[in-house]
Each structure stands twice: as C-alpha cells, then as structure tokens.
Amino acid sequence: MTPGARRAVNVVMSWLAAAAAGLVVLPLLLILAFLLWQGVSAVNVDFFTHLPRPVGEVGGGMANAIVGTLILLVLAAALGLPVGILGGLYLAESRDRRLPWIARFLADVLNGVPSIVIGIFAYTIIVLPMRRFSALAGGFALAVIMLPIVVRTSEELVRLVPASLREAALALGIPQWKVLLRVVLPTARAGIITGVMVAIARVAGETAPLLFTAFGNRFWHQGLDQPIAALPLQIFAYAIAPYDDWHRQAWAGALVLIGLVFVVSFAARVVTSGRFTGVR
Amino acid sequence: MAVVAAVPRVEVQAAPRNLGDQVLRVVLRAAALTLVLLVLAMVVAMVHASWPAMRAFGWRFLVSSTWDPVAEQFGALPFVYGTLLSSLLALLIAVPLGIGAAIYLAELAPAWIRPPIAFLVELVAAVPSVIYGLWGIFVLAPLLRVWVQPVLGKTLGFLPLFQGPPYGIGMLAAGIILAIMVVPYITAVSREVLLAVPNTQREAALALGATRWETTRIAVLRYGRSGLVGAILLGLGRALGETMAVTMVIGNRPEVAISLFAPGYTMASVVANEFAEATSDLYLAALIEIGLLLFAVTVVVNALARLLVWSVGGPVKAIRE
Amino acid sequence: MADGIVVRDLNAWFGTTHVLRGIGVTIAPKAVTAVIGPSGCGKSTFVRCLNRMHEVVPGARVTGSVRVEGMDVYAPGVDPVQVRRKIGMVFQKPNPFPTMSVFDNVVAGLRLGGVRERSVLDEAAERALRQAALWDEVKDQLGKSGVSLSGGQQQRVCIARALAVEPEVLLMDEPCSALDPIATAKIEELILELRSTLTIVVVTHNMQQAARVSESTGFFLLGELVEVGVTRQLFTNPHDKRTEDYITGRFG
Numbered sequence: 001m002t003p004g005a006r007r008a009v010n011v012v013m014s015w016l017a018a019a020a021a022g023l024v025v026l027p028l029l030l031i032l033a034f035l036l037w038q039g040v041s042a043v044n045v046d047f048f049t050h051l052p053r054p055v056g057e058v059g060g061g062m063a064n065a066i067v068g069t070l071i072l073l074v075l076a077a078a079l080g081l082p083v084g085i086l087g088g089l090y091l092a093e094s095r096d097r098r099l100p101w102i103a104r105f106l107a108d109v110l111n112g113v114p115s116i117v118i119g120i121f122a123y124t125i126i127v128l129p130m131r132r133f134s135a136l137a138g139g140f141a142l143a144v145i146m147l148p149i150v151v152r153t154s155e156e157l158v159r160l161v162p163a164s165l166r167e168a169a170l171a172l173g174i175p176q177w178k179v180l181l182r183v184v185l186p187t188a189r190a191g192i193i194t195g196v197m198v199a200i201a202r203v204a205g206e207t208a209p210l211l212f213t214a215f216g217n218r219f220w221h222q223g224l225d226q227p228i229a230a231l232p233l234q235i236f237a238y239a240i241a242p243y244d245d246w247h248r249q250a251w252a253g254a255l256v257l258i259g260l261v262f263v264v265s266f267a268a269r270v271v272t273s274g275r276f277t278g279v280r
Numbered sequence: 281m282a283v284v285a286a287v288p289r290v291e292v293q294a295a296p297r298n299l300g301d302q303v304l305r306v307v308l309r310a311a312a313l314t315l316v317l318l319v320l321a322m323v324v325a326m327v328h329a330s331w332p333a334m335r336a337f338g339w340r341f342l343v344s345s346t347w348d349p350v351a352e353q354f355g356a357l358p359f360v361y362g363t364l365l366s367s368l369l370a371l372l373i374a375v376p377l378g379i380g381a382a383i384y385l386a387e388l389a390p391a392w393i394r395p396p397i398a399f400l401v402e403l404v405a406a407v408p409s410v411i412y413g414l415w416g417i418f419v420l421a422p423l424l425r426v427w428v429q430p431v432l433g434k435t436l437g438f439l440p441l442f443q444g445p446p447y448g449i450g451m452l453a454a455g456i457i458l459a460i461m462v463v464p465y466i467t468a469v470s471r472e473v474l475l476a477v478p479n480t481q482r483e484a485a486l487a488l489g490a491t492r493w494e495t496t497r498i499a500v501l502r503y504g505r506s507g508l509v510g511a512i513l514l515g516l517g518r519a520l521g522e523t524m525a526v527t528m529v530i531g532n533r534p535e536v537a538i539s540l541f542a543p544g545y546t547m548a549s550v551v552a553n554e555f556a557e558a559t560s561d562l563y564l565a566a567l568i569e570i571g572l573l574l575f576a577v578t579v580v581v582n583a584l585a586r587l588l589v590w591s592v593g594g595p596v597k598a599i600r601e
Numbered sequence: 602m603a604d605g606i607v608v609r610d611l612n613a614w615f616g617t618t619h620v621l622r623g624i625g626v627t628i629a630p631k632a633v634t635a636v637i638g639p640s641g642c643g644k645s646t647f648v649r650c651l652n653r654m655h656e657v658v659p660g661a662r663v664t665g666s667v668r669v670e671g672m673d674v675y676a677p678g679v680d681p682v683q684v685r686r687k688i689g690m691v692f693q694k695p696n697p698f699p700t701m702s703v704f705d706n707v708v709a710g711l712r713l714g715g716v717r718e719r720s721v722l723d724e725a726a727e728r729a730l731r732q733a734a735l736w737d738e739v740k741d742q743l744g745k746s747g748v749s750l751s752g753g754q755q756q757r758v759c760i761a762r763a764l765a766v767e768p769e770v771l772l773m774d775e776p777c778s779a780l781d782p783i784a785t786a787k788i789e790e791l792i793l794e795l796r797s798t799l800t801i802v803v804v805t806h807n808m809q810q811a812a813r814v815s816e817s818t819g820f821f822l823l824g825e826l827v828e829v830g831v832t833r834q835l836f837t838n839p840h841d842k843r844t845e846d847y848i849t850g851r852f853g
Contacts, residue, residue, distance in 0.1 A: 001715040003683060010491035014388045020380025021389070021397055024467055027460045028404045031415045038418075086311035094308060103312040106319040112582035113575060114521025116548050117326075120555075120571040124325040144318065151315065177300035205408025208523040208548070212556045232410045232524075239414045239528060247418070254411045261406055391659045480696040484759070486657060488710040488766065489686030498709065502700040 032258075039255030042248040047256075052218050052234070058245045062253050064220050068135075068229035069260075071221060072214060073200055075139025080146040080199075085192060087147075088154020093180065104155075111148040118144050119209030127213060135221060135228035138214025142206060146199040153195025157188040190271055197268035201261045207232035231257050323575075330569035332562055341569065347534040347550075349559065354566035356573065358534040362451070362544035363574075366526060367519035369455030369540070370462050374519075375512055377459075378466030382511075385467070386474035387496045398471070405464040413528030416457045421448035421529055424456075429541055444541040447531065452540040454530040458519050466515040473507030473592050474500055503592070510588030517581040521574060523548040547574045604671050605630035605800055606651060606770065611665035613646055613655055620646050622824045624665070628817075633792060633801045635811035635832065638821035639852060644804045647821065648772050651802065652688035653681040670769060686714070689763030693775040695755035697747030697762070704743040706758055710766040729765035733757040734791050753784025760791065770800045777810065789814050808848060812836055820844045 001009070046061045053060035087103065094100050122141035127133055161184050169179045185192075207230075210216070215227035216237060231253055238250035333341065337354060344355025381401065385394055425448025436442045477500045485499040501508070531543020532553055547570050558564040606628040613621035621643045628634050636644045649655040650663055653674060666673045674684045697706045705712075707729055708722045716722060726743070730736040735757040739750070747758060756776060763771060773792075777785040792801060792814045805811050811818050812832060819829035820841075828841045839845045846852060 003680070006491055006494065006682070006713075006715075007680065010493040013493040013496075014384075017380045017384035017388050020377045021384040021401075021467075023377050024381045024463050025397065025400045025404060028400060028407065030419075031407065031411065034415060034419055035411070083311050083314050086308055087315050090308035090312045094312075096309070099309065099312055099316075103315050106316055108586065109579055109582070110315075110319055112517055112521075112578055113322075114523065114548060114578055116521070116523045116551055117571050117575045117578075118322075120329075120551065120568055121322045121325055123555075124329045124568070125321065147315065147318070175298040175300055177298065177304040180304065201406065205406075205410065207408070207410045208552055211552055215556065232408060235414060236410050236524065236528070239410075239417055250414055254414050257408060258411055261408065262403070265403075265406055478696075480692060480694055481698065483654065483657075483690075483692060484696040484698065484762075485709075487652065487654060487685055487690035487692075488713060488762065489682050489684075490713050491682050494713055498701075498713070499698060502698065505700070 035251060035255045035258060038248070039251035039253075042252035043255055047249070047252050051220065055243075060249075062229075062231065062234050062249065062256075064217065065229040065231045065234040065253065066256065068214070068217070068221055069204060069231040069257075071135060071228060072138050072142055072210070072230055073204060075135060075224070076142035076146055076203060077196070077200065078143075079139060080143030081150060081196060084147050084150030084199075085154045087151040088156075088192075089158055089180065089185070091151065091155040092158035103151075107148040107151045110144070111152075114208075115141075115145055115206050116208035116211075119211060119213055122209065122213045130225065132225070133213060133215030133227040135214055135224045135226065138210045138228060138230065139224075141209035141213045142203045145203050145206060145209065149199040149202065150196060153198070154188075154192050157191035157195065158184060160191070161187045194268045194271050197264050197271070201264040201268070204264065205232055205257060205261055207236050211236075231260075326568055326572045326575065330565050330572050333565035333569045336562060337566075341566075342573075345534075345536055349554075349563050352560060352562050354563070356547070356566075356570055358536050359545050359547040359550050359570060360573070361536045362530070363520055363546040363548070366451060366454045366458055366530065366544065366546055367516055369451070370458035370519045371512065371516060373456065373459035374463040374466055374515055378463045378511070378515065379470050379508060381463070381467045382470030382474055383496055383501075386471045387500060388492055401464045401467050404460075405468070409461065409522065409524035410528075412457055412461055413525040416453060416525055416529040417449075420456060421453050424448045424450075424453055428452075433541070440538045441540050444537075444539040446541060447543065449529055449531045449543060450541050451530065451537075451544045454526045454544065454546070455540070457525045457529055458522055461522060461525060462515045462519045465518050466511050469511035469514055469589060470508055473504045473511060473589060476507070476592050477503045506588045507592030510585045510591075513581055513585035513588065517578050517585060520581065521548060521578050523552050527552045547571075604668065605632075606802075607666075607668040608651075609666045609668075611647070611650055611667065612663070613643075613650055614662040615658065616660040620824050621650065624826045626819060626826055626829055628800065628802060630800045631797050632817065633796050633803060633815040635815035635818040636802060636804045636821060637806070637808060637811050637818060637847075639847065640806070641823075642821040643824040644821045645774050647826075648690075648774055648802055648804050651770070652690055652772055653684050654690065656681070686710075686766060687768055688770040688772060689766065689768035690772045690774065691756070691759050691763055691776050694779045695752060695759050697755050697758050699746060699748040701747050702744045703739055703747055703750070703758055706747040707761045707765050709762060714766065725765050726761075729761040732764050732791075732795065733761035734787065734794070735761060751784070753780050753787060756780060756784070756788060757791070760788075764795075768799070770802070771795070773801065773803045775804050775806065778806070785810075808836070820847060822847070 046059065048061060048066065049063050050061035051064050091100050091104055119141050122137050126137040126140055165183060165187065166179055169183045210230050210233050214230055216233040217227045217229040221228045235250050235253040235257065238246040333354065341356050342360065343357055345357045346353045346355045347358060385398055425446050429446030432442045433446060481499040481503055482495050485495040490498065526546055527549040530546065530549060532545055532549060533543040534545045537544065551567050551571055555567050558567055608624055608626050611621055611624040624647060636648060638644045646655055651667055655661050655663055663675065666675055669688065698709065701709065704726055707726045711722060711725055727736060730739065735754060738754065748755065750758065777788055789810065792803065795801060803814060815832050817829065818832045818835045820827045822843055828835065828839060828844045835844065836848060839848060
C-alpha cells in the first residue's frame, strides 16, 4: 500500500471507531431526550404527593412508590452494608488460607448472577416461609445484589491505604483492631462511601427481583412485612397497561427514577474527587 | 513431681493476644462466612424448590416446547431458544460497536475527548432496565413496526429471518434493546484490556513506521485477543440474564420461531411474567428450575470471561457494574 | 547520506517540564555515536526526538530542527510515520510481538509497507537476520513465537526487525541494559559490524560500552549537551569539567 493509502486507511478507521463510540452513546441521549419530552409534563406536585388512582381514573401520583423505593433502599443498606464492608475488610486484612479465596470467588460469582434469580432466592427463603410478599423480602433481594459490589470496593479501598500508615500506628503500640477501625477505615472512608453510593444507585433501578418479593402496592406502606410499592415496579406496571394516562405517569416516574440514579452517581463522584485526597 | 521446662514457642503468625483483636477477627470471619453461606444457600434453595419439576420432567424439560400451565406440562425449550437467539442477535450488534468504541477510547481518540465519552458510556450502563423497556415499547417498537420491518420485509423478505407481520414488538426489538444495554459493558472491559497492553508493544510498532491504526491492529489487538473474547463473553453473560427491557418488548409468546419479526420469550422473561401468578406448586417449581438453569449458564459464562480477561493484564480492577 | 543527522536548537518538554535545552549537534553518517549521561539527563528523550517518538507521549512537545539526509523531520507537513520508516529504533527491553513468529516479527515493517511477495520477504528476513548475527541460530526456528527465544536473541530479533526495512539511521536506546554480559557482548560485536553501513546512535549508561563501540560520544547532563567529540578524546581528555566529573565517577 502506498503511504497515502495507509494514511487514508488510518483516517477511515479512526472515523469508524468514532462512529462506533457515537452509536454506543446515542441511545442514552435519545432516551434522556424522550424522558424529558414525555415525562416533564406529567411531573408535578401531584405526582410526588398523591397515591395512584383506581384503575381507569385519570390523575393521581406515585408518591407511595417513591417512598417505597426509599424504604427499600434503606432496608437494603441496613442488611447489606455491614456484611459488605466487614467482608471487604476481611478480604483485605485476613491472613487465613482458604476462606478469603473462597469468599472472593463466590463474591465474583454473585456479581454475575442475574437479579431475577436473586429475586427467586429471596422468594424461597423469605416470601415462602412468611407466606406473603413483603418489603423485607424486597430489601433482602436488593441487599444481596448490593453485597458483592460493596465487598469488592471496600476490599480495594482498604488495600489502598498505605502500609506505612498502618506500620506507624502499630509501632506506637496500638492494637491491630484499633488500627483497623480508627486508622485504616477512616482513611478509606470516602472511597467506601463512593462505592456504597454507586451500589445504591445500581439497585435503585432494579425491578425484576422486586416483582415477586416486594410485589408492589397501590397504597402507602403498611409495615415491613407487607407488600410495598417501588418506583421501578410502578413504572413497569403502568407501561404495560392500556391506559394513556398511566403511560404518561410511567414516563414521569422514569424521569424521577433516572434523576435519582444520576444524582446519587454524581454525588458519589463528587465525594471521590473532593475529599479522597489522602489516599491515592 | 516432674517440672516441665518452659519450651520457647515459635510463633509463625502473630496470634492476637488482645481481646479486641480476637473479637474483630471473629466478626470479620463471620461476615465472610455469611457471604459464602448466602451463595451456597441460594444454590441449595433453588435446587430444592425446583426438585418437583426436575423429578417430573427430567431432561425432557430442556427439549420440550410445551408450556401449558393448565395441563401442568412444562418444557423450557422456547425460553432457552429465545434467550439464546436474543443474546446472539444482541452480540452481533454490540460486539463490533463495543470493540470499535473501546479502540476509539483506548487508542485512537484525541486525549481531551476520552474522559467525557468514557463517562457517557458509563452512564449508558447506569440506566435502569425498566427505563430501556419503556423506551422500547413506546419508541423503538413503533419505529420498527412502521419503518424498519416493512423495509426489511420487502428487501430481505426472501429470508425466513425477515418474514411475518411487522408487529414492532418481537425478537428483533429484544435483540436491539439488549445490544444497547450490553454494549457499554463490552466497551468498558475491552477498553481496560486494551489499556493493559504494555506500551512497549505500541512503541515497537510505531518505531517501524506504523500508523496509529496499524499499531492498534498489529500490536494491541493481537496482544489483547483473549481479553477481548473475555469482554464479549461478559457481554453475553449480561445479555442472558437481562430481564425487564426484554420482557417489555419481546412479545412473550412461548414458541420457537425462525423469524426475527416473531414474538418470543426468554428464560428471564417467563419468570418475570408468570412467577407471581403461578398457581400450582409444579408451575412454580418449573419456573424456579428455569431460574436455576439461567443461574448455571451465567455463572459458567462469567467465570470463563473473567479468566480470559485476566489473562491479558492480570486481575482487572473490580468491574463497576 | 553524507550529511548524517544535523540537530539545531532542539528543545523538548513533557508538559511544562523542560527536558531538553537547545541541543545542537552534527551526528556523523555511517558511524557510531554514543550518548552518555546520568539518569534523567535527557539522553533517551534526545534520541526519541530524532525519530519523532517523543511526541507520541500525551503532553510532549518539541521545537527545533532535526535534518536527516538534508530533510528536516520536523518541517510542517512532514508525516511522522514516514520519518519512522527511515529511522529504525531498538528499545531497552526487547519487545518482539508475542503473537507473531520470529519470521513475522522480522518482516513486520515490510508487510506494513505493503510488501506481500513471499520470496521478497524471505530474502529480506534472511538478510536482516544475518546482519543481526542471528541467522544461524534461528534459521530453522523461524516459525517459533517471537518470545520463545532468550533475552539476547529477542533483542537481536528486534534489531533484525528494525534493519529489515533498510533504514538510514538506527537508534538504540540502552539496548543491552536488560541483557546478560554474553548477550551484551554479542550485540556490541553486532554494532561494530554494522558500523560502516548505517548511522548508529547508541544511548548507554555504561561508559566502557561507549568507549568500545563508538567513534564519537556526546555527554548529556540535566537536559543539556555538555560536550561532544571523538570518543577517545572525550574519555581521556575532556574539555568540560562536568564531563570529567562524570567520567571519573564523581556522580551518576
């Protein structure tokens, strides 16, 4: 090939690669555009404060679904974060021979399990014995989904804390457990918070595992042992229903949901870049 | 009375003397054990719950196409077929785009443009599945029904792949939505694989007078081959398990059809749609067995994917999913 | 080719760090010039500026002129890809392409240039491998992977790869640092054999090596070319005190 031809191929391939990148990103922009276009009109005060109207009636809102999602997220965090962070700490610090390897491997396995399968699991061990759908089952399912993400991020971040810091503390005669809790964890704290927020943003949008655990509810939540509404569930239910008004509300719900996900993701980023200067 | 001489103990590992240390050690181990037990419990619970179906149908479950809750005859073939076909279609679209985008981000793009594009790609992965589904129902499906499918039917209609009435909803829509959702993962992992290729390889090619693209071709892509296959497998793993968006656009008809225009059903979708309404124990068990199947397949695909990705640059940092 | 390489007022930066300051030198054609100096003095950067490899690093910048065979490689409109075709480079750590055989490695540059005929490639590969003093050792193993050979052999594969496209200049950036003494000796022998056919610039941190293989030597310190001259003279009777300090081991 002549040099000119090679230069031309180089340019063409660069453009093709750029086009590929553009096509990857395009759907995001299209969807955001549609969400804004379709959803903005339906997002109003009613949406945030009212319960859904009976079938067929126009109006109402998704207030219970928004609150439900928040409750589920708190529940998931309460169940998943302790095990996740402590698990990550274990993986980073322990000198045991086999358990770390097994735990790490299984965390990776869990990471790849489809969320609907995790929903089935939650069903078999919580819904069946309780004989009803419940917020608890939903929160549990979300916690299990969060778990491997939190474990891996915590492990990474604890490992990043420089050995010199630990050695200095140990040399002062501080016992290992205090070093971990008072020196290592606080240093890794910002990064762990980021990881947690990323995990929460991820599970906030999960629908499949909630379909037969939290199940959904057209009223305010009545207790952790009762079915509970959730934003993604409501969006799904409305989207596949035959009512136009519900479709509009589905778009509005989607807009709110994606807003929630993006805000939490951005906040996570801010935490990292702003305060994560101690450990690199 | 014999006096036992004090034999100095050689400590191999600093054993915690401190109560605090011991408590912490126990707590941390407990957390790890919880994780382990959770995964084991998942397998055991699902095997146990699907046992009635496994006993009733055995291996026929995988090859029978009858899905009749009333007669309590359950065969998973349409779902396995649907899952495989939709995932294959998705990969056909997502692999060239994903690897192309990764090459752009890792090798060819000007430095200033890389961070924003990489960020946008991450955002694509952050959009919840149900929102893709919503967009699929109200934007993609009508688009396919009104514009794309009629055109495809007229031009390529001699192929059985493109025959049948243009519903919009169906296998084609599912494949496209899946591609959109899977491509950011392929891009992100491929990009990391490419970045893990040592710079000395690129320098060797550049010093020979290779253009940027030629350098990518002979030094980077070849070197990262196995990692890229891993990235593709990871994308496959995602596609296999994807539920909501697919459920909303695939048509939910348990039939094996050749045409991409036809409605279909996937393993994840049937569980999503029918689980809460499953009336009998056998019905439920059959659905759980499908879940178990899905679990097994995705675990294997993901494990293989990880092995391949690591073979290029060592354990790649935790994939943000 | 009688011109060699003429460098005028060469400056280079990594971002805002000024790493080469006003370098001016004429490198004699068909001879070996050594470039010595302590770590971080800019000798590698200098050599990478000769074949426009320095600018590959993001944020790197070059000003000045480098004339090879009378043509300024930094003139506007000059394609760096073409420049690198004419100037070969061998790196500190041998970097053959692991997914290619020895043969494919050696002819990689030719294939890029569009040469397809097997007979032409075969001939070029043999020629290059002979020049790299490797033919006899690998002629029956041309199909083996490029990385299956020893370190010294791998480096000679890289040298053959660079020579196969028949460049006018060969740049060698510490080619022996990663090799054992025997492999090093082989490569030094090779440099001496190639001496009269190519312009060669060798970066080295080993003064004895510079004394053994080169006719001229340039001493770099903190981004400046402190002194350049006939090798024997530079080592026995340097003009600049800083050169003398370095050579007698007072620093670096």
